[in-house]
Amino acid sequence: MPVLELRDVSKSFGALKVAQGISFAVENGEALGIIGPNGAGKSTLFNLITGNVTLDAGSITFDGNDVTRAAPMKRCAAGLGRTFQIPQPFSKLTVFENLLVAAGFGSSATETEAVGRCADILVETGLVEKANATAGSLSLLQRKRLELARALATDPKLLLLDEIAGGLTQGECAALVNTIRAIHARGVSIIWIEHVLHALNSVVERLLVLDFGKVIGIGAPDEIMASKDVREIYLGIEV
Amino acid sequence: MPQWGIETKTRASRAFLSVAAIVVAAGIAAPLFLSRSTIQDLFFILTMLVLAQCWNLLAGYAGLVSVGQQAFVGFGAYAMFACVSLAGFDPLIAIVLGGVAATLLSLPLGFFVFRLQGAYFAIGTWVVAEVVRLLLAQWRALGGGTGTSLPNTATRDMWAARLVADLLGVRSAQALDILTYWLALLLACLTMGFIYWLLRTRQGLGLAAIRDNQEAARSVGVDAASLKWAVYVSVAFVTGVCGALIYVQKARISPDAAFSVIDWTAYVIFIVVIGGIGTLEGPIVGVIVFFLLQNTLADYGSWYLLVLGLIGIGVMLFAPRGLWGLFTDRTGIQFFPVRRRLVKRQEDASTDALQGGRDG
Numbered sequence A: 001m002p003v004l005e006l007r008d009v010s011k012s013f014g015a016l017k018v019a020q021g022i023s024f025a026v027e028n029g030e031a032l033g034i035i036g037p038n039g040a041g042k043s044t045l046f047n048l049i050t051g052n053v054t055l056d057a058g059s060i061t062f063d064g065n066d067v068t069r070a071a072p073m074k075r076c077a078a079g080l081g082r083t084f085q086i087p088q089p090f091s092k093l094t095v096f097e098n099l100l101v102a103a104g105f106g107s108s109a110t111e112t113e114a115v116g117r118c119a120d121i122l123v124e125t126g127l128v129e130k131a132n133a134t135a136g137s138l139s140l141l142q143r144k145r146l147e148l149a150r151a152l153a154t155d156p157k158l159l160l161l162d163e164i165a166g167g168l169t170q171g172e173c174a175a176l177v178n179t180i181r182a183i184h185a186r187g188v189s190i191i192w193i194e195h196v197l198h199a200l201n202s203v204v205e206r207l208l209v210l211d212f213g214k215v216i217g218i219g220a221p222d223e224i225m226a227s228k229d230v231r232e233i234y235l236g237i238e239v
Numbered sequence B: 001m002p003q004w005g006i007e008t009k010t011r012a013s014r015a016f017l018s019v020a021a022i023v024v025a026a027g028i029a030a031p032l033f034l035s036r037s038t039i040q041d042l043f044f045i046l047t048m049l050v051l052a053q054c055w056n057l058l059a060g061y062a063g064l065v066s067v068g069q070q071a072f073v074g075f076g077a078y079a080m081f082a083c084v085s086l087a088g089f090d091p092l093i094a095i096v097l098g099g100v101a102a103t104l105l106s107l108p109l110g111f112f113v114f115r116l117q118g119a120y121f122a123i124g125t126w127v128v129a130e131v132v133r134l135l136l137a138q139w140r141a142l143g144g145g146t147g148t149s150l151p152n153t154a155t156r157d158m159w160a161a162r163l164v165a166d167l168l169g170v171r172s173a174q175a176l177d178i179l180t181y182w183l184a185l186l187l188a189c190l191t192m193g194f195i196y197w198l199l200r201t202r203q204g205l206g207l208a209a210i211r212d213n214q215e216a217a218r219s220v221g222v223d224a225a226s227l228k229w230a231v232y233v234s235v236a237f238v239t240g241v242c243g244a245l246i247y248v249q250k251a252r253i254s255p256d257a258a259f260s261v262i263d264w265t266a267y268v269i270f271i272v273v274i275g276g277i278g279t280l281e282g283p284i285v286g287v288i289v290f291f292l293l294q295n296t297l298a299d300y301g302s303w304y305l306l307v308l309g310l311i312g313i314g315v316m317l318f319a320p321r322g323l324w325g326l327f328t329d330r331t332g333i334q335f336f337p338v339r340r341r342l343v344k345r346q347e348d349a350s351t352d353a354l355q356g357g358r359d360g
């Protein structure tokens, strides 16, 4: 059974059609990559899936339940975790408290369980040294890690990652890929939007290409990267 | 294997706890050695502190910038008057009923203003407060637009006031002042205790998350709408109780005074802003500064408001986190710490705070 299924999802901002009849499914335990040029509607697609933006038409099923009209908090509680492309930390709270909010409200952990879990996630994402620093004092890189850590703290079944590898050095990028692989290996399904293709392709099993709010290809990474349409769209962007 | 744990207390907060206990004990004993006018001043300070803490919770934590809290002060006060003058209740019970009435009022008002965003929310709260004032000004039995007084006998015959009079050997008017002062002290302690408790619960952490970033908070499962409602309604209750208490002490009410936006909201906002919004300590500092300013400038008439405004703007520009923020940024001292610090508990049971935190 697919963990997530979109059927004919459409959305416009005024005259701008950012999603046009998008349909696809993510199997349980799968990792799906999403690529597409700037402004293609990738982040908006995430916002539609999480409910931060309401759709105009279509339906979304998550874990067997119709969540088309469900509030973001309901979808989170059902097991949908996300990162924001532009980090949205709770800046006056500490890094640890950021995770505590997520574990306390987004997961079913008891308060004592939550403490241990959050600490473990901080270790895994390399933020434990900053645990008691305010999130507002973090560098951009650390904020991106915090996005990942906070999403993990909600104990997601499906994790939506929006461009978390941009601007990393090679070493940092390799470390991030390892972390995401480990999360995936625990059985968490993943949808990952990323421009850094080598990182993306070393994790995902399928790629989806989005352009002008339309799905123009979905399939194994090799096939997708070999297709003419995709090469055209990605001309000038690293392959 | 390290064992992880949470720590919230700090050395300063432990020391403060004993200081607070002494201050409260001195506060209880104050009527024994302070003059009647000083007790009246303290009553004013304490009730303003309660209103400021309420507004701080509302605006500083739930992000609900209301300029219509006078609706609940006035409604609580009028409900108390109705219970005492028309239904013959004991004023002590009527104070609580004033809070209940304000809570009931907050449901329809909230239903309306929660549909409004940002500046419209603020304007909406003010408009509905005016509507409530105009409606109550029609109530002939309570003096209509000119207002009315509490029956003398009602306050004099109150069993609690008689008890105070007998106990301290004072006349009934003074006994009423002492009684209302003690009630204000109790209300201030309960209000601050409640808010501090709330901020340290899971819901309090959710509120802080909403304050920082509502969109992200919703995405990690925080029910922002329900939390805001809960804060709005409980603040209405406390504000209503406080309004009723203030008017038991004043014993005279009119719509213009009970629903005064200046007295019950503008001054309160001033107190929170100069003291430091989003902290429990801020309103305490703010109310003391406000009281001192009011006493020094009392003889200057309208200059007083002008100076208050200038100070408020000055603080907003140069110390946006208020006087307490200025102090705590320099010293790291907090009396009511809410930070949940992650600590590593080693095998030998010593705790080892991780780096990065600076609140000592």
Ligand SMILES: Nc1ncnc2c1ncn2[C@@H]1O[C@H](COP(=O)(O)OP(=O)(O)OP(=O)(O)O)[C@@H](O)[C@H]1O
Binding pocket: A013, A016, A018, A036, A037, A038, A039, A040, A041, A042, A043, A044, A045, A085
């Ligand atoms: N809330 C909004 N209101 C109006 N327009 C919006 C809104 N959000 C996004 N857009 C527009 O929708 C289009 C798609 O934006 P989106 O952020 O989804 O693109 P993207 O594929 O994530 O791009 P990038 O690779 O730059 O992150 C853009 O033109 C953007 O300006």
Ligand SMILES: [Mg+2]
Binding pocket: A042, A043, A044, A085, A162
């Ligand atoms: Mg994007």
